[in-house]
Amino acid sequence: MSTTLEKPRPTEPAAFAAEERSTSTSVHRPGPPLANWLRAHGRDLLWLLPVLLISAVVNFLNLGGSPQRIDDEGTYTAQAWAVTHLGELAHYTYWYDHPPLGWLQIAGYTQLTGAFERWDIAVLAGREAVLVAALVSVVLLWALARRLGMSRGAAAATGLLFALSPLAVQFHRTVYLDNIAVPWLLLAFFLAMNRRGQLAAFAGSALAFGIAVLTKETFLLALPVLIWVMVRAARRETRRYTLSVAASILVLIGGSYLLLAAVKGELFSGAGRVSLIEGVTFQLGSREGSGSLADPDSLLNRTLGMWWQLDPVFIVLSLLSATAALFLPRFRPYALLLWGMTVFMLRPGGYLPVPYVIMLIPFGALLIAGVTDGAIARLRRKNATRRGLALGAVSVAAIGAVVAVPLWTTQLRGFVLADLDEPLRSAQGWLIENASPDQRLIVDDAMWVDLVKAGWDRDNVIWYYKLDTDPAVQTQSPNGWRDADYVVTTDSMRTFPGAFPQVQEAIDNSVVVARFGSGTQAVEVRRVTIDGAEQAAMTAEAAEANRAALGAQLATNPEVALSDQDRDRLTAGQVDARIIAVLATLAGSGSVSVSGFPIVSGEDGMTFRQVALSAIDGSPAVVDGVLGPDAKALVESLDGTYEPADVAIDGDTVVLRYSVSLQSTLP
Template sequence: MQRPEQPDKPQQTGIQSQVPPRTPPIASAKPPETPPLTDKAKPAKGELDPGNVTLYRNSRFFVHAVIPDKPPKEETHEAGNTSLLEQIRWLSAERQRITLIRTRLLPRIDLFNPSQRKTIVIPLWIEGLVVALALGLTLWAHALNMFNFPLYGPDEGAYMANAWALIHGNLQPYPYTYDHPPVGWMQIALWTLLTGGFFSFETAINSGRVMMLALSGGSALLLYLITRRLSGSRSASLLALAIFALSPLAITYQREVLLDNIGTFWLLLSIFFVVHGNSRLRNIIYSALALGIAILSQEVFIVFVPIMLYSVWLFATRFQRKFALVAFGYIVLSLSSAYALLAIMKGELFPPGILPGDTHAHPSLLGTLFRQAQYTQETGNFANSWETWMRLDLPFFIAGALSLVIHIIGGWWNRLQWLLALFVVSYWLMLLAIQNIFPFSILPILPLLTISIVMALNVPLRILSQRVGFDLARALLLFLLIGAIIPFNLQREEPQFSQNNAEPQRQALMWINRNVPQNSVLIINSYLYTDLHESGSMGAGNSSTYPRAHIYWNAAFDPEVHDTLLHNCWNNIDYLVIDTNMLNDIQSRGGPMLLLDRALHRSILRTEFNSTGNNTRARIQIYQVAHDPHSCT
């Protein structure tokens, strides 16, 4: 019996019969490979090459297709036998391709870059030369007669004394009272170490004023760079530099050794990193660190934290804003909290009697803040400071008020203008809210108001140049303003360049060194403290010091000096070095000041020093107490 023949397998037809054996099956989802063009199929020169074409193109990406001339190597695997490794490689490539497609579909990311297109091309070296000349003029104006005007202030002396105490292992010469964070005079102490000591420039305050000169130059440069970025105009930036650096307010108060000058530099550095940062994380971190140092240098700069957060939000890209705000806020909060952490670690956060078992007298952070909030107009007030500001630079404040109106209105269309207005308005509100205002309290707002003025002036000029096309005319107009402002301000600053108000204070130091025994108890103002306690000065000499020289405020209100050292007895005082403000406090305050008042009424005038201009505020009188052996018994 024959076995029946098996029927032949049907032959594959259609598309399946045309698939070469090396092609994987359709189930593997691998796209079929296109056979390469042969030499005969290549197009002639000038014709469209079908194997090398751009399929799609727009401003964000393009799709280009190429068929290689060299045919791919033959696969060794039969159809349907693709290895696991090849499938993994293909899946990885496909996943990457899908990711790239999704990335290309994202919306265009444009940074908030308010700088305008520059139609006048200026070589970088020319700009650098002009800026260097402008900074040179700034430093010259601030350095001219800076050791003689203004007279040495008590705040200057207090910060230099704190820096001296820090080098000797203490935060202050007397118990730390949390009046200010200590980072400000930490920087002053570092400066004195780098420059060879407190008396490299004759007196301790002179050394501090040289540091302020360096900070004023740095602040002026930062102001130029910030304005150049925001306005896109070099001429507008030079105008801002001229207004800020040559203002009578700046020439007067930027010379003084003040924490406000230190904090202003760090605030401008923080703004610089934001506007020039291009939304980079490292620049946001640098900006937060700079703002934290500004707050730890002078606590009033905490008022700028909300506005700086808004500036970070404004200059960061949309998908980075949340992370940038969190990073910026966390760093600023961490640095600022170090001030409170110091009080907590020393057990001086709350006043005595608040916590159980805390009964001994000690200074406290919250107690100091409460005391400062209760300050009256006897120490400083807004009305007197406002009168001083208007007398020194009335045109500056008129221009600043007009610029605020322009920015508040223009902010509806350009949020940058609201940012500028918020910087200025927030600080003005803080000055109005607190009681203890001094003329130098205007320092942090000077660069901010300058930027506001220049940006407000640049708005109509930019619109005019865009409509008419006279960008060169705009630059010439701004340079004409610079040429008018410089001689106008220099003419008003004749007293700052000629008066010698600090000479009586230096003469008093030399008289003490020649006539007063080293073991004497002296009651002085703070600007003499460091020179009398550190050897090598004109007051203490090369080897002698006056360890029993005490600041009059501490002699009256510090129990360690008033009760322990002086035993509340005027007869334990040997000399009083009196100036006008000190005399007014002794005669009007009463209370613990009565100790000094009794000593003054039992003293004889030994000598008196006056300034060349006969300025009564610069008068120094030195009294010697006539001791009574039967007093205070």
């Protein structure tokens, strides 16, 4: 493509020249400022508002169902919750792995809107915050596109690509700090292109960029391109002054992070304390790399494969557009930014964070729409040179749209209909109903806040990552994994086998007591056994044989009324020994009618530990919605080992539920 399309002034892009012309020809109109503003920007709003509405609807629909909550977003949510509810910078020792400004912004949003109180699942409050940030990014992308001279239709397309690509929806719905940083980065570029009031604009750009970096440190990679945009836009007569002010502000913002660490006495490494130097060293040097692109089992391959599976069309069109945009001066900085970050993430031995792509998505959308818009404009001009290249660009965009429609339809349908988080919610609910708050849990951080809110002491809910890495947690668990009662395994915990020895020991020395979902969404609740899983299996086998023998005797007792299916469960040893003992006692003094052995959710194929009773000694178990006299007397008489963990009325039956037990309880 030729650069004749741009027709720039000798030292500035066409977009800046257009802004100058529109400024010089503007006419002051009498009337209220708001009315004047609406009159001037009415057409823009007619394009922008539908884009915002569509983006909000698609992204907020089924917010709690897809994708499944993951450990990282649980961590950032828990840190924000700790700020507002515990008055602390993090729910564990803050060790400078990331600057805290990202979750401080989430905390501020939730505090202002009451998001933590409005959502039953804490992570959803965080998701609401990052989606609001995404909508702000749509507005800023629109403004940046218009400042680059793109048509209103192309600016709208930029917003829709950014908001509706399945790759974008997946990550915009996830609580990543990158989502909070994106609007600040876009604001920085928008202000850097300002031609009026450049001192204030450049200062604002530096401030916005500093906030972006202190939100997610990887955004520092965009600094060379931002400097380029500023230098290119700066007026020659004030360039030295405006750029010096911007640089000073950026240094001051970065210095504030150093000052925070220095005030806390945590700038340099020392015995028994965290430090900023250690955090930076970990992120830049000692962190294990993502492996090689040639290794199909590497983290790099898995991450790129996940991105590709979500939206290959967007990825291909972004790279093709970035290549074409290298020949268009107004888009060249953003093309180099996208290509530079793409090359950087493929560097040998480097670590590739999964959310790295979030920073690339807005610029990919901008370049796809911008290059296509420029090609269409060229085709409309008479006697335009290189019309073949423009036609080729439009054709590629059209083919991409044809391929993307069915792909996006399928992917977006999944986002708005699938309930991928159901296994994690169910496991969380199982713990709240069946485990005791005085029991110690090793969990994925995605459920940390919810369990603490449900009554667990924060020291009894252990984020699995900390059991092997945090000295404070290790002090509270002097016996390591043996001090835990339950470990809840998720895909995050299964992704790094052996990376956390204590967690792996807890998993290896535990048995599954509840299972929810399948595949990568599977969540298992496991009861830790001090004697080891092998011994627990032997004990369980002996207990099952004992239950089968006793159940066979009970099944032949004429005083026990039950269905053939429930009789088979008794004789197969599938019913909890405490229930067998209670039924035997009731049969010894009268009669009992069993309506069934209801399955606790998640415990299919495991021992039945609930029993529903409809009558005791001929008297109804439930009368007018309350326990009958005999049922009430039974419940009051059960204590010690045979006291149920829960008593509930279900229609005309009373349901006794016993706690999880790995030991035989019958004499």
